[in-house]
Amino acid sequence: MLKTSLTRPALRSARPHHLQALPRLVNRKFSAFPTVTRTSSLAAARLLSTYTPRCSASATATTSTPSQPDQPQPLPEVASDDLPIISQDGRQVAIGWDTRTWSRFHNIWLRDHCRCPKCFHPVTKQRLFNTFDIPKDITPLRVESRSAGLEVTWPSKEPHVSLYPWSWLQRSSYDPPLPRKDSSSNEKILWGSKIMQSPPTVTYEEVIAADDRGLYKWLSNIYKFGFSFVSGVPATPEATEELSKRIGFIRETQYGKFWDFTSDLAKGDTAYTTLALGAHTDNTYFTDPCGLQLFHLLSHTDGTGGATLLVDGFYAASIMKELHPEAYQLLSRVRVPAHAAGEAGSLYTPAPPTGYPVLGHDAVTGELVQVRWNNDDRSVMTRLEAGEVEKWYDAIRVWNKCLTSADSEYWVQLQPGTAVVVDNHRVLHGRSAFDGKRRMCGAYIGVDEYRSKLAVLSEKFSPGAVLQATKDLPEANVNGRSIWNPAL
Numbered sequence: 001m002l003k004t005s006l007t008r009p010a011l012r013s014a015r016p017h018h019l020q021a022l023p024r025l026v027n028r029k030f031s032a033f034p035t036v037t038r039t040s041s042l043a044a045a046r047l048l049s050t051y052t053p054r055c056s057a058s059a060t061a062t063t064s065t066p067s068q069p070d071q072p073q074p075l076p077e078v079a080s081d082d083l084p085i086i087s088q089d090g091r092q093v094a095i096g097w098d099t100r101t102w103s104r105f106h107n108i109w110l111r112d113h114c115r116c117p118k119c120f121h122p123v124t125k126q127r128l129f130n131t132f133d134i135p136k137d138i139t140p141l142r143v144e145s146r147s148a149g150l151e152v153t154w155p156s157k158e159p160h161v162s163l164y165p166w167s168w169l170q171r172s173s174y175d176p177p178l179p180r181k182d183s184s185s186n187e188k189i190l191w192g193s194k195i196m197q198s199p200p201t202v203t204y205e206e207v208i209a210a211d212d213r214g215l216y217k218w219l220s221n222i223y224k225f226g227f228s229f230v231s232g233v234p235a236t237p238e239a240t241e242e243l244s245k246r247i248g249f250i251r252e253t254q255y256g257k258f259w260d261f262t263s264d265l266a267k268g269d270t271a272y273t274t275l276a277l278g279a280h281t282d283n284t285y286f287t288d289p290c291g292l293q294l295f296h297l298l299s300h301t302d303g304t305g306g307a308t309l310l311v312d313g314f315y316a317a318s319i320m321k322e323l324h325p326e327a328y329q330l331l332s333r334v335r336v337p338a339h340a341a342g343e344a345g346s347l348y349t350p351a352p353p354t355g356y357p358v359l360g361h362d363a364v365t366g367e368l369v370q371v372r373w374n375n376d377d378r379s380v381m382t383r384l385e386a387g388e389v390e391k392w393y394d395a396i397r398v399w400n401k402c403l404t405s406a407d408s409e410y411w412v413q414l415q416p417g418t419a420v421v422v423d424n425h426r427v428l429h430g431r432s433a434f435d436g437k438r439r440m441c442g443a444y445i446g447v448d449e450y451r452s453k454l455a456v457l458s459e460k461f462s463p464g465a466v467l468q469a470t471k472d473l474p475e476a477n478v479n480g481r482s483i484w485n486p487a488l
């Protein structure tokens with residue numbers, strides 16, 4: 001879910017792309033296998049909000065709520081005195097959540113997803129059952145509607161009964177996909193320069209507290225806004241390294257593991273100079289750019305300048321998509337090769353070497369998931385078609401204008417004691433030129449480590465609808481992890 005923040009706290013809600021119009025029954029007859037009209041989720045997908053900001057600094061954004069068509073609502077929790085109606089034909093089981101909403105599950109899918117301890121290891125959360133032992137034409141002996149869920153008895157030498165909780169089936173429904181009960185912690189909030197009025201911040205004390213609540217708050221900020229400050233950090237590399245490790249392993253690269261550096265060009269990269277750096281993401285030359293970057297200014301003496309620049313790449317992309325859809329499409333399609341070649345001992349290029357588009361999308365949902373942009377690290381553009389060369393240069397000019405507009409740029413003068421973490425797949429960073437002596441420290445953290453920690457803490461502090469509905473089922477939880485966690 002994406003939200004846009006122009007004038008916090010008045011947040012504007014965007015239409016979640018996955019909540020496309022649900023198929024409605026054409027035939028209202030109460031039938032187990034109703035005829036429905038399906039809409040294409042991709043065709044109906046809307047990535048971002050419908051407001052119309054401008055790339056120029058002079059324009060103002062509207063503050064009215066965009067009108068939205070009827071949004072399908074998530075289904076209510078199944079009540080034990082009003083169980084779903086179930087029905088089966090030769091290949092599928094149909095579940096009637098209400099008279100208009102049905103989910104169909106194929107027999108082989110249901111058998112493959114049995115979560116009994118014989119089929120699914122309750123501790124390791126790995127499949128134990130051999131999928132390829134399932135007869136192609138497997139058909140349940142019996143299907144029954146129980147208060148805990150759908151109970152299926154399978155034909156086998158020994159009786160085998162599977163139970164699928166209702167909430168889990170709703171969440172897992174693929175025919176059709178159903179609207180999800182996303183909690184507010186799943187919302188992304190897009191922001192422009194006005195974020196300066198109240199930037200997401202947690203305190204060092206909160207983040208290092210053993211109960212992990214502050215850590216969850218920190219990671220939730222990063223998820224929502226793409227960055228978060230941590231205030232009150234002791235201005236030492238040791239404390240900053242400890243802070244980084246709260247999230248996960250530090251990712252070692254050609255720049256080292258935990259960096260502690262000055263503008264001495266110790267590494268062959270402009271980061272190690274006093275030059276101004278435009279808004280960019282790091283590691284465009286990696287196959288897998290780092291997920292998070294943490295940095296902390298430890299000292300700045302005998303000089304001025306060196307303000308930090310943050311730009312929400314998703315926000316800039318949303319503006320470009322509204323105003324320049326063709327440019328947006330080009331940046332989403334054309335792959336950009338990149339390199340890191342300033343060190344004699346290394347020469348990095350991504351695999352595949354044709355690189356990745358500036359705007360990366362989830363191939364299934366169409367959702368924007370990654371911004372990769374560092375014009376300085378771009379390699380030779382040999383894969384452009386002749387007819388699109390000028391269009392592509394126009395498109396990156398528009399993109400650059402969106403990134404560098406006063407409406408997008410958030411400038412902040414960091415002080416020793418305030419660290420910042422940036423989601424390197426979304427928020428671009430840069431700095432103004434400086435003089436004097438500046439000492440920075442920081443680290444990269446892999447995207448998988450960050451997402452893993454956030455998932456663990458979400459399960460603990462903000463369990464979603466499925467985890468709440470299944471928490472009392474027998475044998476559901478081992479080691480604090482439920483077999484019904486929708487991530488599994």
Ligand SMILES: [Zn+2]
Binds near residue numbers: 117
């Ligand atoms: Zn089983």
